[in-house]
Amino acid sequence: MSKSSVAKPKVAFFDFASCEGCQLTVVDSLQTHLDLLDAVEIVNFREAATLNGWDFDIAFVEGSITRPHDEERLKRIREQAKILVALGACADTACVNALKNLQPPDEVRRYVYGEHADWYETYAARPLSAVVKVDAVIPGCPIDQEEFVEVVKALLVGKKPPIPDYPVCVECKLKGNVCMFHIGKVCLGPVTRAGCGAICPTYGDGCEGCRGIIPHPNENAMEEVLDEAGLTLDDIMHRFTMFNAYREVETGKW
Amino acid sequence: MTDSLYAPRVARLADIRPMTELEKLFVVEFPDGSSLGHQPGQFVMLSIPGVGEAPISISSSPSRSNGHFELCVRRMGDVTGVLHRMKPGDFVGIRGPFGHGFPIEQMRGRDILFAPGGLGLAPLRSLINQVMDERGSFGRVIILYGAKRPAELLFRDELEQWAARDDVEFHVTVDRGDETWTGNVGVITTLFPKITVDPRNTVAVTCGPPIMYRFVLMEMLGKGIPETQIYLSLERRMKCGVSKCGHCQINHLYACKEGPVFTYAQIKNVPEAL
Amino acid sequence: MRLRVLPKGQVPDLVRALMADYRVWGPKAKGPQFAFEPLYDPAEMRLDYNISILSPKVALQPPQERVAVFRMDGGFTVEPVVEAEPTVIFGMHTCDLHALALLDRAFSADFPDAHYTERRQQALIVSIECLQPCDEHSFCKSMGTWTADSGYDLHLIDLGDAYAVYVGTEAGEALLAKYAPQARPAADAEVRRLNEVMSAKWPRFPHRLNFDAAELPALLATAYDHPIWTELGDRCLSCGSCTNVCPTCYCFNVIDSPELSLKEAVRLRRWDSCQLDEFARVASGENFREARAARQRHRMFRKGKWLYERFGELGCVGCGRCIRACLTHINIVDTFNAIHASQHRR
Ligand SMILES: Cc1cc2nc3c(=O)[nH]c(=O)nc-3n(C[C@H](O)[C@H](O)[C@H](O)COP(=O)(O)OP(=O)(O)OC[C@H]3O[C@@H](n4cnc5c(N)ncnc54)[C@H](O)[C@@H]3O)c2cc1C
Ligand code: SF4
Ligand code: SF4
Ligand code: SF4
Numbered sequence: 091m092s093k094s095s096v097a098k099p100k101v102a103f104f105d106f107a108s109c110e111g112c113q114l115t116v117v118d119s120l121q122t123h124l125d126l127l128d129a130v131e132i133v134n135f136r137e138a139a140t141l142n143g144w145d146f147d148i149a150f151v152e153g154s155i156t157r158p159h160d161e162e163r164l165k166r167i168r169e170q171a172k173i174l175v176a177l178g179a180c181a182d183t184a185c186v187n188a189l190k191n192l193q194p195p196d197e198v199r200r201y202v203y204g205e206h207a208d209w210y211e212t213y214a215a216r217p218l219s220a221v222v223k224v225d226a227v228i229p230g231c232p233i234d235q236e237e238f239v240e241v242v243k244a245l246l247v248g249k250k251p252p253i254p255d256y257p258v259c260v261e262c263k264l265k266g267n268v269c270m271f272h273i274g275k276v277c278l279g280p281v282t283r284a285g286c287g288a289i290c291p292t293y294g295d296g297c298e299g300c301r302g303i304i305p306h307p308n309e310n311a312m313e314e315v316l317d318e319a320g321l322t323l324d325d326i327m328h329r330f331t332m333f334n335a336y337r338e339v340e341t342g343k344w
Numbered sequence: 345m346t347d348s349l350y351a352p353r354v355a356r357l358a359d360i361r362p363m364t365e366l367e368k369l370f371v372v373e374f375p376d377g378s379s380l381g382h383q384p385g386q387f388v389m390l391s392i393p394g395v396g397e398a399p400i401s402i403s404s405s406p407s408r409s410n411g412h413f414e415l416c417v418r419r420m421g422d423v424t425g426v427l428h429r430m431k432p433g434d435f436v437g438i439r440g441p442f443g444h445g446f447p448i449e450q451m452r453g454r455d456i457l458f459a460p461g462g463l464g465l466a467p468l469r470s471l472i473n474q475v476m477d478e479r480g481s482f483g484r485v486i487i488l489y490g491a492k493r494p495a496e497l498l499f500r501d502e503l504e505q506w507a508a509r510d511d512v513e514f515h516v517t518v519d520r521g522d523e524t525w526t527g528n529v530g531v532i533t534t535l536f537p538k539i540t541v542d543p544r545n546t547v548a549v550t551c552g553p554p555i556m557y558r559f560v561l562m563e564m565l566g567k568g569i570p571e572t573q574i575y576l577s578l579e580r581r582m583k584c585g586v587s588k589c590g591h592c593q594i595n596h597l598y599a600c601k602e603g604p605v606f607t608y609a610q611i612k613n614v615p616e617a618l
Numbered sequence: 619m620r621l622r623v624l625p626k627g628q629v630p631d632l633v634r635a636l637m638a639d640y641r642v643w644g645p646k647a648k649g650p651q652f653a654f655e656p657l658y659d660p661a662e663m664r665l666d667y668n669i670s671i672l673s674p675k676v677a678l679q680p681p682q683e684r685v686a687v688f689r690m691d692g693g694f695t696v697e698p699v700v701e702a703e704p705t706v707i708f709g710m711h712t713c714d715l716h717a718l719a720l721l722d723r724a725f726s727a728d729f730p731d732a733h734y735t736e737r738r739q740q741a742l743i744v745s746i747e748c749l750q751p752c753d754e755h756s757f758c759k760s761m762g763t764w765t766a767d768s769g770y771d772l773h774l775i776d777l778g779d780a781y782a783v784y785v786g787t788e789a790g791e792a793l794l795a796k797y798a799p800q801a802r803p804a805a806d807a808e809v810r811r812l813n814e815v816m817s818a819k820w821p822r823f824p825h826r827l828n829f830d831a832a833e834l835p836a837l838l839a840t841a842y843d844h845p846i847w848t849e850l851g852d853r854c855l856s857c858g859s860c861t862n863v864c865p866t867c868y869c870f871n872v873i874d875s876p877e878l879s880l881k882e883a884v885r886l887r888r889w890d891s892c893q894l895d896e897f898a899r900v901a902s903g904e905n906f907r908e909a910r911a912a913r914q915r916h917r918m919f920r921k922g923k924w925l926y927e928r929f930g931e932l933g934c935v936g937c938g939r940c941i942r943a944c945l946t947h948i949n950i951v952d953t954f955n956a957i958h959a960s961q962h963r964r
């Protein structure tokens with residue numbers, strides 16, 4: 091082991107448009123993995139403490155970018171951070187925030203801000219990677235505690251975080267689960283990025299795709315599977331929309 | 345305690361020598377002074393605890409082992425990236441040597457044509473230096489070496505020594521020159537017209553990126569060298585090194601066991617190989 | 619071969635007795651399907667199961683296992699982790715038994731893999747004869763794996779109110795003597811019953827392959843560039859389910875994971891699948907099996923040709939698990955039959 095790697099990295103947490111659920115998961119991880127605090131020094135974490143230091147190595151950034159104003163702050167974080175990690179689906183794929191991208195923007199603003207809509211500038215929700223270079227992502231809505239810890243470990247030893255490129259089916263099979271399709275349920279596992287331990291099928295629910303789509307999905311084949319399960323094309327789009335609306339708007343596919 | 349195929353031996357980085365922007369030479373030794381006992385063309389699995397493992401060719405010649413061996417490593421990803429940040433005295437894990445290397449006994453008495461491209465010199469250097477050390481038992485020695493840019497040439501001091509020897513025909517080329525470069529410019533295949541060989545008595549050896557060796561093989565065949573006398577070292581993803589994990593499989597062959605060194609005759613009809 | 623008879627009512631006692639000295643794996647209900655898992659109560663065991671989701675290889679090559687531990691402290695030490703315990707695998711079907719023979723060869727050839735071989739040495743196999751096909755997807759008859767005359771320590775055949783028990787090894791004999799002393803030599807009537815049961819079995823099993831399985835390696839040798847691979851590639855999700863459920867697949871990944879303190883790290887091995895995009899990709903970005911079609915071909919060639927050439931056993935035992943698991947109905951029997959049909963049309 092390199093002796094030079096023992097210096098404690100300084101870590102900061104930031105959030106944009108999000109439910110802060112991923113940061114809460116981080117707070118939980120700090121309680122379940124007490125040695126996290128021995129391994130890193132947290133210098134900025136509004137959610138858990140009144141720390142607001144700007145001298146950090148690793149920035150974990152939660153949330154989607156929804157206003158031009160956000161971009162400046164994110165770029166400042168990027169400038170400071172040696173490593174910038176998108177924390178959770180909002181930051182990684184724009185998650186449910188991107189649902190509004192499917193509506194005309196004026197309507198959304200009016201719905202959210204009522205008669206003051208014109209005071210607020212908001213635009214289509216986007217993942218961090220649409221604005222700055224992102225070094226690593228932790229997918230999921232919310233993120234998985236164990237995976238968060240694995241990412242921290244990887245960063246500590248200096249390797250890229252082990253986020254799988256393969257689909258949820260792999261973890262589902264390794265767990266020996268009954269396939270949801272065999273009991274009349276629908277599951278997006280075959281095209282959704284693994285890493286959650288296939289938690290939904292393990293507990294009897296189909297995967298909803300919260301971790302985003304794998305790099306090279308076979309879209310036609312997946313549509314056929316869903317079609318055979320009785321879903322219309324509209325149903326299919328609808329199912330993917332929940333967590334993958336940004337991709338839908340950007341690519342014209344689900 | 346039962347031993348595991350996947351548990352490495354601890355080894356020390358005795359020295360680290362910078363070579364190019366991307367490559368460093370790591371001199372590795374076992375704390376008990378034991379030797380690796382390798383053949384030219386074989387590789388080791390190099391581990392960094394907590395980071396992972398990567399297959400790396402042994403770059404030094406068995407004839408120059410005196411208690412250590414050398415690995416020439418390009419910074420590419422996790423393992424190689426962390427390795428590049430290590431210091432002399434740091435420890436790594438070593439499994440191996442693995443694989444089927446160059447059959448040096450069958451090469452004795454013959455002319456040898458080496459044609460490495462880029463990092464492909466790393467495995468070939470092991471054989472080249474053994475041949476140099478036993479120079480008398482080989483015929484002509486021809487070395488054609490190609491790199492992308494002058495700054496990417498590996499083992500520069502040794503290249504100079506080889507160039508200076510009158511019992512070695514040495515030609516080097518770069519794809520793109522720079523201000524300081526006065527030598528050949530062009531891909532490695534442009535060196536072939538400079539040499540003549542006695543095909544029946546020549547053994548040809550190459551290693552490099554696929555795009556390079558595909559053309560080099562054509563040149564070698566074009567010189568009339570028999571398919572059974574053309575050797576090439578292949579790269580594949582490897583996770584075990586011991587013919588179990590399946591990653592390195594090329595149709596019915598395992599690059600980690602039957603390879604990484606193959607004859608052209610062995611693989612010319614294996615569609616996935618070349 | 620020695621033959622005994624064990625009244626069915628005594629099987630729970632046998633299993634309970636075994637549980638005291640061994641880890642006993644057996645088929646258990648999992649929702650509407652079945653899974654091989656450690657038994658904690660003999661009543662959980664369902665010898666009437668049709669087929670298990672994953673093959674019983676899970677008892678010998680677990681989906682994930684530790685293979686070594688590193689302790690770091692300036693330098694580091696390495697401790698191999700070979701975890702094996704006295705085990706009985708109870709209720710294995712004969713297709714899976716044949717698969718085990720292949721795994722035995724693969725893991726002991728060239729470089730013996732102690733993680734597997736140690737577990738295997740400590741494992742006793744009590745298999746059971748299938749008296750009807752597990753479902754429409756199995757083709758064990760075509761692959762010659764629908765019965766077995768070796769590979770087990772004990773082999774059960776359902777005679778109605780009792781099991782006929784073939785004793786395959788000395789270890790099996792000793793096991794029976796110690797844990798099921800009630801087992802007795804078969805009476806003439808029972809031997810007659812056994813013959814009836816077995817002769818009634820044969821016609822229930824269909825041949826699904828339209829040719830002799832022994833022809834597979836030669837057939838595939840002509841089919842490398844067959845258009846069917848593209849067709850399968852277009853349909854394949856690259857989900858890896860077909861290989862993960864397969865009793866003869868044993869490819870794995872090796873993964874190192876550090877502790878947060880960086881004082882310790884474990885080396886894990888986890889099942890991997892040649893169907894996944896990154897399986898043959900190297901750091902430079904080159905992917906030696908980039909097309910799904912090439913990956914499907916690789917799987918089916920491994921089953922029908924390459925493992926046979928290496929170990930003398932076909933890599934497919936006809937259990938049909940890959941067919942059941944595949945959501946896009948990629949079917950290895952149909953594929954082999956289609957190739958056979960097209961090569962023999964001309
Ligand atoms: C027989 C052989 C000899 C080699 N000799 C050398 C050498 O002398 N010098 C050198 O610099 N490189 C050599 N390589 C390439 C070297 O193995 C890869 O660059 C290295 O594995 C990258 O690992 P990483 O962890 O840094 O990269 P990552 O991209 O983080 O790779 C992750 C893991 O994937 C696997 N992997 C990725 N790329 C390769 C690859 N090309 N080959 C095999 N496995 C791979 C490894 O297990 C690796 O740890 C050789 C490869 C082979 C097969
Ligand atoms: S339940 Fe979902 S994730 Fe699991 S195997 Fe079936 S499709 Fe894949
Ligand atoms: S199974 Fe699917 S929806 Fe559930 S946590 Fe995993 S990725 Fe998200
Ligand atoms: S189970 Fe089917 S879809 Fe999945 S990888 Fe295998 S063949 Fe492809």
Ligand code: SF4
Nearest residue numbers: 864934935937938940
């Ligand atoms: S290839 Fe399919 S049918 Fe054959 S053994 Fe594997 S899972 Fe069973």
Ligand code: SF4
Nearest residue numbers: 713748752756758937
């Ligand atoms: S494939 Fe044949 S041997 Fe295997 S479980 Fe099914 S019926 Fe039994």
Ligand code: FES
Nearest residue numbers: 585588589590600
């Ligand atoms: S590296 Fe595992 S089989 Fe060759």
